[in-house]
Amino acid sequence: MKPPEPTSPRQVYQGPLIFLGLIIVLPLLARGQYAYLLPLAQIGGLYAILVTGLTLLMGFTGQVSLGHAGFYGFGAYVAALAATSWGMPLAGAVVLALIAGALLALMTGFMVLRLKGNLLALATLCLGIILGELFNKSKITGGAAGLFDLPRIDFWGWPGKSALAKVYLVWAVVWIVVVLALRLTMSPAGRAIQAIHFDEEAAAALGVPVFALKLKIFVLAGFLAALAGVLYAFVYTPAYLGPEEFSLMLSVMLVTMVVLGGMGSIWGGLIGALVTTGLHEVITLAGEKIGFTQITRFEQLFFGALLVGMLVFCPKGLVPSIARLGLRRWRRRT
Amino acid sequence: MISVMSEGDSFLEVQQVARHFGGQRALNEVSFRIPDDSLTAIIGPNGAGKTTLFNLIAGALSPTRGHVRFRGRQIASPNQACAAGIARTFQNVRLFGGLTVLDNVMVGMGGGGLMSGLLGLQSAREQERLRRKKAIYLLDNVGIAHLASHPAGEIPFGQQRLVELTRAMATEPKLLLLDEPAAGLNATETAALGRIVRQIHQQGVAVLLVEHDMSLVMNLAERILVLEHGRLIADGDPGRIQADPQVRAAYLGSEET
Amino acid sequence: MQEYAAILCVKGIMIGSIYALISLGFNVIYRTTGVLNLAQGEFVMWGGVMAGWAHGIMGWPLGGAILTGVIGTVLVGLVVDQVAIRPARGSAPVVQIIITVGISIVLRSMAALIWGTEPYHLPPIQGGGVHFLGVFLEYQSLWLLGVVAVCMTALALFFMYARLGRAMRACAENAEASRLCGVSPDRMSAMAFGLSALLAGLGGVLLTPILSMSFDRGTMLGLKGFSAAILGGLGHPIGGVFSGLFLGVLEQFSVWYSSVYKETLALSIVVLVLLFRPRGLFTR
Numbered sequence: 007m008k009p010p011e012p013t014s015p016r017q018v019y020q021g022p023l024i025f026l027g028l029i030i031v032l033p034l035l036a037r038g039q040y041a042y043l044l045p046l047a048q049i050g051g052l053y054a055i056l057v058t059g060l061t062l063l064m065g066f067t068g069q070v071s072l073g074h075a076g077f078y079g080f081g082a083y084v085a086a087l088a089a090t091s092w093g094m095p096l097a098g099a100v101v102l103a104l105i106a107g108a109l110l111a112l113m114t115g116f117m118v119l120r121l122k123g124n125l126l127a128l129a130t131l132c133l134g135i136i137l138g139e140l141f142n143k144s145k146i147t148g149g150a151a152g153l154f155d156l157p158r159i160d161f162w163g164w165p166g167k168s169a170l171a172k173v174y175l176v177w178a179v180v181w182i183v184v185v186l187a188l189r190l191t192m193s194p195a196g197r198a199i200q201a202i203h204f205d206e207e208a209a210a211a212l213g214v215p216v217f218a219l220k221l222k223i224f225v226l227a228g229f230l231a232a233l234a235g236v237l238y239a240f241v242y243t244p245a246y247l248g249p250e251e252f253s254l255m256l257s258v259m260l261v262t263m264v265v266l267g268g269m270g271s272i273w274g275g276l277i278g279a280l281v282t283t284g285l286h287e288v289i290t291l292a293g294e295k296i297g298f299t300q301i302t303r304f305e306q307l308f309f310g311a312l313l314v315g316m317l318v319f320c321p322k323g324l325v326p327s328i329a330r331l332g333l334r335r336w337r338r339r340t
Numbered sequence: 341m342i343s344v345m346s347e348g349d350s351f352l353e354v355q356q357v358a359r360h361f362g363g364q365r366a367l368n369e370v371s372f373r374i375p376d377d378s379l380t381a382i383i384g385p386n387g388a389g390k391t392t393l394f395n396l397i398a399g400a401l402s403p404t405r406g407h408v409r410f411r412g413r414q415i416a417s418p419n420q421a422c423a424a425g426i427a428r429t430f431q432n433v434r435l436f437g438g439l440t441v442l443d444n445v446m447v448g449m450g451g452g453g454l455m456s457g458l459l460g461l462q463s464a465r466e467q468e469r470l471r472r473k474k475a476i477y478l479l480d481n482v483g484i485a486h487l488a489s490h491p492a493g494e495i496p497f498g499q500q501r502l503v504e505l506t507r508a509m510a511t512e513p514k515l516l517l518l519d520e521p522a523a524g525l526n527a528t529e530t531a532a533l534g535r536i537v538r539q540i541h542q543q544g545v546a547v548l549l550v551e552h553d554m555s556l557v558m559n560l561a562e563r564i565l566v567l568e569h570g571r572l573i574a575d576g577d578p579g580r581i582q583a584d585p586q587v588r589a590a591y592l593g594s595e596e597t
Numbered sequence: 598m599q600e601y602a603a604i605l606c607v608k609g610i611m612i613g614s615i616y617a618l619i620s621l622g623f624n625v626i627y628r629t630t631g632v633l634n635l636a637q638g639e640f641v642m643w644g645g646v647m648a649g650w651a652h653g654i655m656g657w658p659l660g661g662a663i664l665t666g667v668i669g670t671v672l673v674g675l676v677v678d679q680v681a682i683r684p685a686r687g688s689a690p691v692v693q694i695i696i697t698v699g700i701s702i703v704l705r706s707m708a709a710l711i712w713g714t715e716p717y718h719l720p721p722i723q724g725g726g727v728h729f730l731g732v733f734l735e736y737q738s739l740w741l742l743g744v745v746a747v748c749m750t751a752l753a754l755f756f757m758y759a760r761l762g763r764a765m766r767a768c769a770e771n772a773e774a775s776r777l778c779g780v781s782p783d784r785m786s787a788m789a790f791g792l793s794a795l796l797a798g799l800g801g802v803l804l805t806p807i808l809s810m811s812f813d814r815g816t817m818l819g820l821k822g823f824s825a826a827i828l829g830g831l832g833h834p835i836g837g838v839f840s841g842l843f844l845g846v847l848e849q850f851s852v853w854y855s856s857v858y859k860e861t862l863a864l865s866i867v868v869l870v871l872l873f874r875p876r877g878l879f880t881r
Contacts, residue, residue: 070695072695121872121875123689123691124633124690124691124694126691127695128694128871129868129872131635131698132864132865132867135864139858139860139864143858143861189457193456193458193464194450194468194471195451195454195456196457197446197452198447200439200443204435204436205435205436207400207418207434208434208436209436210417210418210422211398211418211428212427212507212508213419213422213423214419215419222454223454226454254816261695270438300709303710306702306705307702307706307707310699310700311703313698313702314696317696317699318681318696
């Protein structure tokens with residue numbers, strides 16, 4: 007009998023290469039009347055980075071974070087403050103924000119990961135809200151008004167003011183993050199992480215350093231959130247940073263994206279982020295078209311109901327269920 | 341209480357161990373030593389404290405009194421137990437259901453550094469390849485290499501037990517703890533299990549197993565420890581144990597074989 | 598100085614009574630079903646807004662409005678249980694928490710869509726107030742405090758002596774075993790949510806005359822309510838009540854230090870308690 011083949015290089019590189027191709031080609035199609043989609047693609051990319059980290063945390067190690075927007079904002083604010091009030095050069099501000107984000111995740115993770123399941127969710131929920139409150143009310147962060155005159159990331163004029171170039175910048179980062187995450191899941195570390203999710207005690211009995219790994223993934227998720235925050239502050243926004251983005255609602259939305267994408271899959275998380283961002287845009291546009299002023303409220307209602315519906319009916323996520331359905335039909339046809 | 345302690349054996353040493361859960365005494369003054377080439381069985385009625393004893397040896401619990409030493413060191417956690425060379429299986433099979441059989445076996449084989457996972461260095465990939473070969477070899481030894489790509493949760497129960505056993509062996513232990521490995525197996529599977537355990541023992545691994553299947557125990561074990569209500573009431577070779585009146589009263593007598 | 602502290606204590610207890618009531622409702626659900634209902638604050642909000650709408654917009658008399666608010670909230674609680682909690686009963690506790698977070702978002706946005714974003718008011722049951730230790734206590738606040746005390750006692754007796762109450766407790770201990778004894782976890786779940794919503798609705802209609810109620814006030818109330826429940830030890834309703842009052846006092850004192858970070862302080866304490874003494878501050 008034949009032993010199973012390890013995944014061939016073709017299989018391994020297939021996905022990322024196709025993905026790269028899509029990244030290069032698709033934004034070019036957004037011309038003329040579709041140019042407004044470009045900023046959407048930017049923020050979608052930021053959410054993709056956030057969701058990748060959260061998928062590794064929730065889907066693979068099985069630790070829930072209901073306060074992830076807090077790390078996102080922390081990265082953004084540290085970067086912005088470093089570049090303005092603390093007078094650091096841009097590169098230094100970026101590095102500082104990333105390190106600070108990782109450190110914050112290290113400290114909070116160390117304390118919080120000892121808690122089991124729902125208490126962990128509560129603790130992260132509280133932490134996210136506390137951070138959000140600090141962003142909104144602290145004098146250092148400029149309170150509700152925010153920070154102004156932020157520098158832009160600039161490589162000799164690129165991306166400058168070009169929305170298209172910004173999309174490429176953000177999605178170049180997304181691509182790297184996704185490829186690294188995929189690599190991780192296919193590595194022995196990825197196996198150990200999933201083992202932790204299935205049965206912590208059995209994994210520990212096999213020598214898997216359970217707490218250390220959980221903490222490392224938590225730090226990685228925090229680091230990626232800080233990275234998204236840095237990009238938010240220095241690429242996405244028009245030189246202004248305010249606290250509205252880093253709300254409890256966003257933390258819940260991020261969890262929704264992860265659940266939508268099936269929790270156990272990096273590609274799924276990516277799709278979850280894109281679908282959600284797309285849905286947001288569709289709903290907003292539809293609302294404008296029919297003149298419904300309360301469209302934001304309705305959107306929140308929609309996503310809240312979606313989250314509840316998904317968790318009640320298919321906790322394994324919609325994307326895998328749909329994919330399985332599609333695969334079955336395709337197989338029947340061929 | 342009969343106890344046989346050989347001189348100079350400090351492979352596994354359980355000394356006056358007691359373990360309380362709230363007001364309940366699961367284990368009380370249990371002492372024995374096991375040499376590094378033994379095949380020992382622990383028997384006793386349900387609730388006698390067998391799994392608690394296992395958990396103590398495997399580092400999942402700490403004793404309320406007394407100590408457990410493995411090769412001279414006290415084991416404070418499952419990670420330490422694994423590092424020291426103790427591997428175990430569980431009473432109800434605890435496989436990583438969503439992972440393949442092969443992945444299950446490879447979990448215990450290490451190499452799980454986060455940085456090497458992210459960077460995917462050539463040396464790391466080479467090591468992974470070697471681990472994979474070894475895992476398949478181990479699965480082949482017990483005859484289930486053809487199941488390597490199956491999700492572990494979807495194979496028949498008897499084969500799940502074998503996967504768990506292989507998974508434990510993949511950590512290259514010096515002491516293998518088997519918690520009721522024959523539970524739920526039919527006669528054929530049990531006989532096969534006996535052969536495999538004997539094979540493992542012949543390779544130089546000390547085996548300590550908890551079992552209810554008396555024929556398997558009598559067949560395999562060189563030495564039997566009998567627990568009842570948390571106390572060690574007998575300790576000797578199968579012949580002596582079978583003849584022991586206390587044991588018969590407590591356990592064998594009440595069993596319809 | 599001492600008088601000032603006394604005033605803060607009295608004010609704190611008055612305000613804390615709503616947190617105490619919310620924590621009671623929270624604990625009822627937790628003790629019976631093991632679910633941490635993070636939408637409890639939204640239940641309170643619906644009670645107040647429905648009553649406020651009934652009285653202010655529809656012009657119904659106060660009594661009818663209060664009844665509407667309370668009964669309406671109970672219905673909401675039962676629907677939530679039927680639609681979102683019961684089907685997910687087998688899921689991991691974490692999943693259930695996230696579901697209740699989703700429910701709270703749904704309830705909040707629904708309230709905004711149906712009743713708008715303006716705050717609703719209600720006239721007090723009994724106007725005026727009394728002076729006590731230099732603080733002017735509205736009769737409405739005393740009513741609220743009284744209701745909390747009554748509910749707490751009633752619930753304690755209910756869970757200890759009433760057959761239904763003991764059935765609910767048994768259900769929490771072991772759902773399978775209680776099913777064998779003829780107790781249906783489904784019915785217990787519905788009862789828990791109904792009872793909890795009743796408490797929340799009462800809180801809402803009693804609070805609205807004091808502080809008015811709008812669609813977004815539920816979240817913070819809920820957070821503080823469950824903070825109180827955690828401080829008092831999850832599953833210990835009486836501890837939760839006293840923690841609620843304690844939290845109210847703590848808030849008043851923190852205003853003296855900095856009024857902006859009230860919520861932050863409360864939540865920080867919750868996090869610390871979760872980390873270092875998850876059993877709660879007031880349990881043995």
